[in-house]
Amino acid sequence: MMASSPRLTRQKISTTVSSATFVYLEQSIKDGKARNLADAIDLAVEQLAVYENRDRLADDTTAYFENMTAEEAAEEQKLEAALSQSAAGINFDE
Numbered sequence: 001m002m003a004s005s006p007r008l009t010r011q012k013i014s015t016t017v018s019s020a021t022f023v024y025l026e027q028s029i030k031d032g033k034a035r036n037l038a039d040a041i042d043l044a045v046e047q048l049a050v051y052e053n054r055d056r057l058a059d060d061t062t063a064y065f066e067n068m069t070a071e072e073a074a075e076e077q078k079l080e081a082a083l084s085q086s087a088a089g090i091n092f093d094e
Contacts, residue, residue, distance in 0.1 A: 010038065 017025075025040040034040035068076065 028034040028040040
């Protein structure tokens with residue numbers, strides 16, 4: 001998936017990066033994931049945002065289950081059992 005951003009919305013930056021970061025960005029270009037360094041940086045930042053969102057979701061989910069009342073936990077278990085039973089007949093390979 002190649003990153004693409006209209007040139008009009010880009011901000012000019014000037015910076016230095018570690019040699020490992022530069023190699024990573026250059027590899028994104030060689031692999032065809034990005035057309036140039038700007039696209040490679042955009043792609044890396046987009047991937048970082050995905051990972052941060054996953055971490056946030058995991059933290060929020062943990063907090064939800066840790067803070068639920070006994071009544072809410074019982075209801076959650078009922079929903080889990082019903083979902084498990086209804087999904088038992090589904091062949092996910094087809």
